[in-house]
Amino acid sequence: MDKMKIRLLTLCVFVAASNLLSAQNSLLWKVTSQSGSVNHIFGTIHLQDSSVFRMRDTVLALVRTCSVYASEMELDSAAAMMTPSVLFLSNSTLYDLLDSTKVNRICSILNQRIPGTSLLCSRMKPGAIGMLVSFGAMEKTAPVAMDQLLWNLAKRHSPTMVGLETLNEQIAVIDMMTAEMLIEHIENIATEDSLAKVMPLLYLQEDLQALALISQDTTEAYSGMKEVLNDDRNVKMVSRMDTILREGNAFIAIGALHLTGEKSVLRLLRLHGYKVEPVFGGTRSQWVTTGIE
Numbered sequence: 105m106d107k108m109k110i111r112l113l114t115l116c117v118f119v120a121a122s123n124l125l126s127a128q129n130s131l132l133w134k135v136t137s138q139s140g141s142v143n144h145i146f147g148t149i150h151l152q153d154s155s156v157f158r159m160r161d162t163v164l165a166l167v168r169t170c171s172v173y174a175s176e177m178e179l180d181s182a183a184a185m186m187t188p189s190v191l192f193l194s195n196s197t198l199y200d201l202l203d204s205t206k207v208n209r210i211c212s213i214l215n216q217r218i219p220g221t222s223l224l225c226s227r228m229k230p231g232a233i234g235m236l237v238s239f240g241a242m243e244k245t246a247p248v249a250m251d252q253l254l255w256n257l258a259k260r261h262s263p264t265m266v267g268l269e270t271l272n273e274q275i276a277v278i279d280m281m282t283a284e285m286l287i288e289h290i291e292n293i294a295t296e297d298s299l300a301k302v303m304p305l306l307y308l309q310e311d312l313q314a315l316a317l318i319s320q321d322t323t324e325a326y327s328g329m330k331e332v333l334n335d336d337r338n339v340k341m342v343s344r345m346d347t348i349l350r351e352g353n354a355f356i357a358i359g360a361l362h363l364t365g366e367k368s369v370l371r372l373l374r375l376h377g378y379k380v381e382p383v384f385g386g387t388r389s390q391w392v393t394t395g396i397e
Contacts, residue, residue, distance in 0.1 A: 129310045130382035141352030147360030152244040162386035170355035173258035178267030191232040201283040231281035268341040316364035335367040342372040
């Protein structure tokens with residue numbers, strides 16, 4: 105049995121066990137300050153996949169009534185700041201970092217995922233290519249990802265809109281991916297793809313434990329970057345959300361993986377004196393991805 109099959113079998117066993125034993129499967133959490141101010145945190149998923157929009161309507165109700173809405177980034181300005189410097193190397197190409205055989209392999213995979221990128225590929229940053237390769241394989245069955253959907257819905261009800269990170273901070277994380285890491289990512293792409301197909305199902309089950317487990321495999325090529333990709337960012341985000349949580353009635357939407365691990369946002373908030381508890385129940389419907397009122 106090859107390595108990929110062993111991983112998938114292990115994951116299936118883990119998911120089955122966690123569904124039987126875990127009493128805290130939830131993407132929605134109530135966060136209460138020491139003064140009694142009530143807020144909510146929700147774990148999103150950065151996919152344009154209509155299947156993940158079958159989520160509890162409790163989330164939509166909270167978004168419509170919050171006083172402050174916080175996302176990982178201020179999404180209205182993020183698109184305007186997407187300049188060529190975000191994606192492209194400034195004074196070099198991939199050929200300066202890797203031999204031509206490896207560059208051709210990388211660019212072939214990228215062009216398979218996103219046709220028409222072959223001419224630009226050698227000028228792109230390793231981190232940008234890694235991101236595009238990962239997301240380019242996923243079928244887009246919704247016009248926007250969940251983050252954007254909830255941001256758009258919140259704006260209609262006029263809360264204060266907040267970004268917990270700047271675009272430059274997120275770009276800096278992407279830029280930490282080296283050419284060698286990209287090669288490892290490309291060589292493990294079949295395993296990455298197989299595990300990524302399981303992710304929407306785990307998300308719908310609101311199984312944070314299983315999502316954390318699968319992320320350990322899908323980010324294996326980024327050895328040493330887990331702290332930067334998740335843990336370090338969690339510390340910054342908790343520091344920046346502290347003020348709005350103390351004021352109350354905030355809704356915070358961040359990637360579900362930020363709710364997992366020893367240095368999760370939930371654990372850090374508890375260390376800051378907040379009461380953090382899962383929110384269960386509520387009906388589910390297929391959220392409409394356009395025209396939500």
